[in-house]
Amino acid sequence: MSRRPPSDKGWLAHYRELIGTWTRRSGSRQDAEDAAHDVVANMLRNGDAAVLDPKAYLYGASQNRLKGEMRRQSRREQLSLDELTDAEHPVQSDPESAIRAAQLADALKRALAELPLKCQQVFLWNKLEGYTQAEIAQKLGLTQSTVEKYMKRALSHIHDRLQDHAPH
Template identity: 30%
Template sequence: MPQSVLYAGLSDSQLFHLVKKDDIKAFEELYNRHWTGLIDAAYRRLQSRQKAEDLIQDIFVSLYQKRHTREITISVKAYLYQALKFKVLNIYRDEFTRSACRKDLFLNDNCKTDSADYCEARELNTRIMKTLHSLPQKCREAFLLSREENLSNRDISVGMNISVSTVEKHIGKALRILKNNLRDYSFMVD
């Protein structure tokens, strides 16, 4: 009898118990069992397949990395959907905060010296937002942590669990794309 058949017959809690003992096949079974449902739920909330996949991947990576210390007192399925709910709420909160800050920055009284400046500020804001949203998630995340949170590349690498050189590549890529998309404006993006 193939080993995968044995895992398929186990409950989620039994599988997670094996995951805590570093059983990668048990983790794969949990992943395969819940991936599709979680992706569908994330996509309904985010309306982006890429964001949904990245989010679910982050949830499973976190679960695996914290497997030895994580105690799940509810069902594993409920835990995963609860983690999804909180991650989506964090995304909504972050997007709302960024949007509010950009509106304050570009549409405050200092930018409204005349109607032409106001319209240009709105157009620039729209172009910046579109450009930022077009960036791959990890690239956008590294760039925003660098520019909005003023984190060092080392802090970003630790927080995102990637190398410093990868952080530098993400930020460089974001700057190149922003410079290219904003080249019509009379300033340099640095």
């Protein structure tokens, strides 16, 4: 029994072309695949029946996703510690600084572990990954108001738990 070829209708017909186009534009196949995956997953979650032009939707939404990723990466530009001036260098010279840093990191991990998973995700995606609250809301399928509440809860909880580590 022979398999039927896939239909040329709908979003799936444009997926391979989309990946090729965005790989050329972004320079990274992985970024293109991530963007396309997020867009398709969001479309399927919300129902693709409302999408009148699947090709235009996929291209536009993927472009927005890739632009957002580039903005996030630019916000997270990192400098080597060697590139900092002495005044900017975060390293302290006293022998206990490494111990204090390790204790603070452990306290932060414990504080985060005490929070519900969604609060943890919101905090980490915003503070470490650089996602905006609107982007997090879209990724998690939540309202922006809910994401803001999770963020407030996480920040308040972490603030309370890390009081012993604040400089005197």
